Amino acid sequence: MESKNDISLTHINRIYRYMRSGMPIESFAEMFHYSLNEVNGIVELCNLYGKKISIVEEDGVLVFKKNSIKLPSTSKLDIDSPKLNHNEICVISDTHLGNIHQQLHLVNEIYEEAYHRGIDTVLHVGDLLDGNYLNRPESPRQQFLHGFDEQVGYVVDMYPKVNGITTYFILGSHDETHYKNGQSTPDKWISRCRDDMVYLGQDSGEIEISNVKTVLDHPGGGSAQSLSYKPQKRIEILESHSKPKLLLIGHYHKSYVFSYRNVQCVLVPALCDKTQFQQKQGLSNALGAYFLDIYSDQKGNIQYFEPEEVTFSKNDIWDEPGKDRARVRKLEIKD
Ligand SMILES: [Fe+2]
Numbered sequence: 001m002e003s004k005n006d007i008s009l010t011h012i013n014r015i016y017r018y019m020r021s022g023m024p025i026e027s028f029a030e031m032f033h034y035s036l037n038e039v040n041g042i043v044e045l046c047n048l049y050g051k052k053i054s055i056v057e058e059d060g061v062l063v064f065k066k067n068s069i070k071l072p073s074t075s076k077l078d079i080d081s082p083k084l085n086h087n088e089i090c091v092i093s094d095t096h097l098g099n100i101h102q103q104l105h106l107v108n109e110i111y112e113e114a115y116h117r118g119i120d121t122v123l124h125v126g127d128l129l130d131g132n133y134l135n136r137p138e139s140p141r142q143q144f145l146h147g148f149d150e151q152v153g154y155v156v157d158m159y160p161k162v163n164g165i166t167t168y169f170i171l172g173s174h175d176e177t178h179y180k181n182g183q184s185t186p187d188k189w190i191s192r193c194r195d196d197m198v199y200l201g202q203d204s205g206e207i208e209i210s211n212v213k214t215v216l217d218h219p220g221g222g223s224a225q226s227l228s229y230k231p232q233k234r235i236e237i238l239e240s241h242s243k244p245k246l247l248l249i250g251h252y253h254k255s256y257v258f259s260y261r262n263v264q265c266v267l268v269p270a271l272c273d274k275t276q277f278q279q280k281q282g283l284s285n286a287l288g289a290y291f292l293d294i295y296s297d298q299k300g301n302i303q304y305f306e307p308e309e310v311t312f313s314k315n316d317i318w319d320e321p322g323k324d325r326a327r328v329r330k331l332e333i334k335d
């Protein structure tokens with residue numbers, strides 16, 4: 001992907017977010033003032049960038065069809081059936097607030113997009129804060145917020161607050177350092193001061209979305225060579241009755257979706273730029289988020305699953321250390 005032009009990628013990402021399965025091509029062309037030939041070109045570019053989309057004819061109308069994971073049992077699926085529950089949720093992770101490489105303005109961008117889509121649930125899969133590792137003496141220089149008070153206070157004051165959206169979060173390895181250092185509890189104070197932020201657990205938490213059992217997981221430890229190896233191992237050790245239908249994994253700062261043993265699994269990318277620690281360890285950093293379209297039956301089985309990855313290009317990232325902290329404003333939407 002590096003060889004491709006960033007300006008096109010930014011453009012494609014933005015355009016791709018507007019495309020919906022079943023959306024008539026003509027309405028899209030009208031909205032963006034494109035000719036039908038130009039729309040064909042955009043679809044080709046999207047595919048080139050790995051965003052699978054095609055144009056198909058439905059009832060005499062040309063519409064977009066987005067790449068999706070349709071489960072095997074659903075060959076006769078009718079997603080308009082009133083028997084199915086439809087939820088669109090947003091999933092983010094690893095914001096590392098307090099680090100000089102934080103990208104709170106991109107977190108804001110995701111929440112704004114979620115608001116425009118009418119989404120009411122955002123799930124945060126841990127490492128909300130950068131924490132305080134006592135065994136990493138280089139850390140303080142990489143942070144503009146030090147210690148529990150400053151980092152938790154920043155979340156309370158600055159984390160996006162959008163009417164109608166509740167953020168459900170777990171705490172990860174970095175957040176936990178505050179507890180390890182002095183039994184300080186970010187979970188209690190954030191939930192107490194922000195009624196739109198609900199704590200689900202340390203390292204792991206569970207939530208039901210229209211009966212769809214969803215587990216948020218922040219494993220800790222090092223990265224595996226294969227993106228799916230560790231999540232697969234994790235699914236294998238779960239008893240069949242306790243298996244989630246949707247497993248969301250933070251911590252790795254990687255982006256990947258796969259289906260294994262009837263569990264839809266998403267490795268959720270980070271919303272923070274590459275840190276010095278990652279640089280030193282030679283770790284890559286995927287920056288982005290997911291919007292998930294989920295159709296489920298009454299028992300909470302997922303019948304149709306469409307993950308939409310949002311990626312950011314170099315132009316979106318404020319990679320000059322400290323720029324985000326200096327320029328970002330709190331996103332607050334009241335209506
Ligand atoms: Fe992290």
Ligand SMILES: [Fe+2]
Binds near residue numbers: 127218
């Ligand atoms: Fe982590």
